[in-house]
Amino acid sequence: MNKLTAFIAGLLFGFGLLLAGMANPSKVLAFLDLAGAWDPSLALVMVGAIGIAIGPLTWARQQSRSLLGRPMQLPTKRELDPRLIGGSLLFGIGWGIAGICPGPAVAILLTGRWQAIVFMLAMLAGMLLFTAMETRRNH
Amino acid sequence: MNVDWLNFTPWSSLAGGALIGLAASLFVVANGRIAGISGLIGSLLQRGSEGAGEKSLFLLGLLIAPLLWGLFAALPQIEFQSGGVGLIAAGVLVGIGTRYGSGCTSGHGVCGISRLSPRSMVATACFMFSGFITVFVLRHLLGGWI
Numbered sequence: 157m158n159k160l161t162a163f164i165a166g167l168l169f170g171f172g173l174l175l176a177g178m179a180n181p182s183k184v185l186a187f188l189d190l191a192g193a194w195d196p197s198l199a200l201v202m203v204g205a206i207g208i209a210i211g212p213l214t215w216a217r218q219q220s221r222s223l224l225g226r227p228m229q230l231p232t233k234r235e236l237d238p239r240l241i242g243g244s245l246l247f248g249i250g251w252g253i254a255g256i257c258p259g260p261a262v263a264i265l266l267t268g269r270w271q272a273i274v275f276m277l278a279m280l281a282g283m284l285l286f287t288a289m290e291t292r293r294n295h
Numbered sequence: 296m297n298v299d300w301l302n303f304t305p306w307s308s309l310a311g312g313a314l315i316g317l318a319a320s321l322f323v324v325a326n327g328r329i330a331g332i333s334g335l336i337g338s339l340l341q342r343g344s345e346g347a348g349e350k351s352l353f354l355l356g357l358l359i360a361p362l363l364w365g366l367f368a369a370l371p372q373i374e375f376q377s378g379g380v381g382l383i384a385a386g387v388l389v390g391i392g393t394r395y396g397s398g399c400t401s402g403h404g405v406c407g408i409s410r411l412s413p414r415s416m417v418a419t420a421c422f423m424f425s426g427f428i429t430v431f432v433l434r435h436l437l438g439g440w441i
Contacts, residue, residue, distance in 0.1 A: 159352050161325035166353035169318035169330060169401075170360020174371055176311025177304055179361075182374040186299060188430040193299035197308040202404060204312025205319065209409035212320035217410055222327035229327050230410065233397070236417050243395025244403070248422035250388030252429025254377045257400040258332040258393060261386075262357045264373055271375040275386040282390020283337050 158224050170263045176201040179263050181255030188252055319406050322353065331402020332357070333393035396422070 177183040177197055186195035219228050251257050256264075256275050264272040319330040326349055335354055338344045361370055377385060393399040396418050398407060403422075407415020 158326050158349055161321060162328075162349040163352040163356045165318045165322040165326070165330060166356025166358075167318075167360050167363065168314055168321065168356075169353075170357040171364060172311045172314030172316075172318060173357075174311070174361060174364055175314060176308045177371065178311065178315075180371060180373050182372075182376055183302070185376055185430060186302060188426045189434060190296065190427055191431055191435050193297055193302075195299045195302045197302075197304045200305050200308040201312035201315065202408075204309040204314075205316035205405045206312075206409050208313050208316025209319045209405060212324050213406060213409040214411075216323045216327070222323070222325055224325050224327075226325075226327040228323075230323075230329065231397070231407075231412065231414070233414060236414060239395050240397060240414055240418055241421055243392045243397070244418040244421035245392070245396075245425045246388050247392030247396055247399060248425030249429045250385040250390075250392055251400075251422060252426040253381050253388070253433065254375070254385035256385065257389065258336060259357065259399070259401050261389075262332060262336075262354060263360055265358060267361050267370065267373055269373060269375070271377070271382055272373075274379060274382045278383045278386025279390040280336070280340070282387040282392075283333075283340055283394050284390075285387070286337070286391050286394035287341055 158226060161224065169259065172205075173260055173263045176204075178257075179260045181260075184251075184255035184257075184260075188255070315401075315405060316409075319401070319409070323406070328353075329402055329406045331398050331406060333389075333399040334397070334402050337394050392422075 173179045178201060183195060184198065187198040216228055222228055254275060261276050261279055265276050322328050322330040335350045339347060339350055364370060398418060403415040403418040408419060
């Protein structure tokens with residue numbers, strides 16, 4: 157059952173990205189282009205998503221188990237450290253170059269565009285580089 | 296500020312956002328997990344990831360969403376602006392940045408803000424800020440894409 161709900165959640169997430177326009181890098185870049193012809197649509201994606209998710213996530217914060225009896229695994233870190241800020245700034249630079257973030261990168265992978273494949277391979281390489289640096293740091 | 300009303304899609308973006316919120320809600324309420332895409336992918340890249348089955352199935356759903364969509368309707372426009380070098384640079388930065396920053400647009404921007412996490416609010420402000428600056432520099436100061 158938990159596998160089925162995970163699959164359905166992923167599917168809905170993908171439909172949402174496609175419907176919202178988030179899977180179109182040009183539209184994302186038009187949102188990030190405040191000084192050009194600005195397309196504010198993606199602000200409404202955030203409004204719609206947070207508007208729906210805020211109730212269930214508030215509920216989740218008060219539970220130790222999910223409805224299917226799984227442990228509730230919410231992040232516990234609290235500190236605003238340089239890794240959070242530096243990493244997020246780097247992510248934003250990459251997002252601003254191509255207009256693609258990780259969710260849409262997965263959702264457009266099978267649409268037959270070479271750009272989607274190149275971006276995904278580079279993103280996986282970046283993540284593996286992080287893992288390698290972390291492993292070295294912890295030894 | 297010059298708003299591009301012609302390409303402004305308030306209703307489909309709001310509805311798409313609501314679907315994303317519904318998906319994130321289902322994943323946390325049923326599975327007890329945060330629908331953060333960079334975190335899901337990143338943890339599957341590490342050996343011995345717990346909950347690998349659920350995480351993979353979430354990503355599988357996301358992966359085949361356009362194929363299922365394509366059976367019933369035409370896919371929305373997907374238009375790229377960058378060439379190979381730009382895509383590689385962007386991909387590497389997104390990969391490293393989201394892992395160091397512990398999340399991306401979904402994990403911090405949607406789920407984190409929805410659970411009122413100060414860390415996620417700061418992270419979202421940071422990547423929006425550097426995204427705005429990057430587009431400004433590339434489009435208006437350098438006048439083109441790398």
